[in-house]
Amino acid sequence: MNRYSFGFWIFVLCAVAASGVLYGYLGYGEASLTGAIFALFICVPVIAFERGTLFPRLYNWINALPTPAFIVCAFLVFYLFISVGYTICGTLLWAIGHLPGEWWHQVVLPPRVLFYTLGVSAILSFVTRVRELLGRDIFANLLIGRYRRPIEEARVFLFIDLVGSTSFAEEFGDLRAQQYLSALFAEMAGPVRRRHGTIDDYVGDAAIITWPMRRGIRDGNCVHCVFDILDAIEANKDKWTKRFGRIPRLRAALHGGPVITAEIGVDHHKITYFGDTVNTTARLESLCRTLNAPVLISSELAAQMNLSNDITTTYLGSHAVRGKGQSLGVIALSRGKDQALKLVAQRA
Known part of the structure; x- marks a missing residue:
């Protein structure tokens, strides 16, 4: 517990x-x-x-x-x-x-x-x-009115996207695709809670998870959350295959930095985040496909954490994922040297 x-x-x-x-x-x-x-x-x-x-x-x-x-x-x-x-x-x-x-x-x-x-x-x-x-944090913050006035804070964001959701919907229909996504998002809930994160939103076939900066980088929570989700899927691969005919494959991107957090809305209130950090994370997630790397993290965020020995990092260079012509160092994350060598071979 x-x-x-x-x-x-x-x-x-x-x-x-x-x-x-x-x-x-x-x-x-x-x-x-x-x-x-x-x-x-x-x-x-x-x-x-x-x-x-x-x-x-x-x-x-x-x-x-x-x-x-x-x-x-x-x-x-x-x-x-x-x-x-x-x-x-x-x-x-x-x-x-x-x-x-x-x-x-x-x-x-x-x-x-x-x-x-x-x-x-x-x-x-x-x-x-x-x-x-x-959401746990959003509920508490709405009750105390913490973000009635916008404030600047540092947060970590994790964007997780389901690979092949469009083809699944075309093959099995929208209703079956929705059941597939619901089961996947339910699978994510446990690892997110264990790693002290909050699922902020679901956008199509993607989930947005966030942490306050200190909580996210403490003990590498944000990174381990990704691999905990992958482990949960792997542990139930037989159930996934039996129920949906395939095992979900994910793309994930991690980035952190300053954002403006504010409570918006009149009849429907919501706490939302504004700033380049959120946009950069979304662009970083799109690089997963280009670089053929399922899990990416910005070098800025990775530099703030001491990752455990089972996490392998592979620097993939600097890429233009920010606006105004700025670039960002990108690192691929995997577990084990064999995965890292496989990634390098694919890129070569």
């Missing part, structure tokens, strides 16, 4: 416990820890299931159902989790003498507790869904 997932669950546990204390105060006029304990037992399994952490196969099956069936099945599963959690908690507290009276009085789920739990779980699930829709 990375520190961002850990932080999320700390937030969930605190919010759920607070809701239990509030329920005890509103229902019984007493803010005690008993309400917090009950809340943790009955709310956390619901939220864990809703995020696909608990019983992921069942979660995926329910999510694939039509909306009416999804609502009915989700409610039944939530009711089961809440009832079991309430029974277990009531039994434990009764067994240690914390709850008086007969056992069955402490384990029967009152309707008001059920509806209160469903309400709290729905609110937390809604917040987490919005957070995931916007």
Whole structure:
């Protein structure tokens, strides 16, 4: 579990416990820890299931159902989790003498507790869904209004493009191509989270991932993110072949520098980045095809990192990827000397 997932669950546990204390105060006029304990037992399994952490196969099956069936099945599963959690908690507290009276009085789920739990779980699930829709960092920054006024900051950008998406769409149709892209973008999510990045946007068959400069270059996060994504695809190559008839091939480009970050929009707010750094990264990604190198990084960004020994760098010269006639040093990244030698042979 990375520190961002850990932080999320700390937030969930605190919010759920607070809701239990509030329920005890509103229902019984007493803010005690008993309400917090009950809340943790009955709310956390619901939220864990809703995020696909608990019983992921069942979660995926329910999510694939039509909306009416999804609502009915989700409610039944939530009711089961809440009832079991309430029974277990009531039994434990009764067994240690914390709850008086007969056992069955402490384990029967009152309707008001059920509806209160469903309400709290729905609110937390809604917040987490919005957070995931916007992105972890963007959601937090929108809440605190950090970019209401444009600011200049240094960021790392990673552009990843799917090779052959047009031919795939021509062969299998647009719907199948969209499913292909959705599966690929879902595969990227785990490595991006582990390397502390944020998926900023999807543009056609490309994903734009970004980091604040310090976070991106720390431990080579931005570089390792690329190879983690490639490893994830390779690890599931049989599934890709079975489901789509091919294994995705990617082109990736990394560059970093100053940008202007601002919150724009009226009815639809978005945090966006302006400046030559973003444009340069896009042009660098287009060089992947020209130079026959799947992973490129600017020499400026590479100079700021100490890459691990398994990463091989091959300097490909200076290229005009910037505006106003300026050029940029370009480095190909690979893992292992054999890959680097193969790249040099291809270019020769």
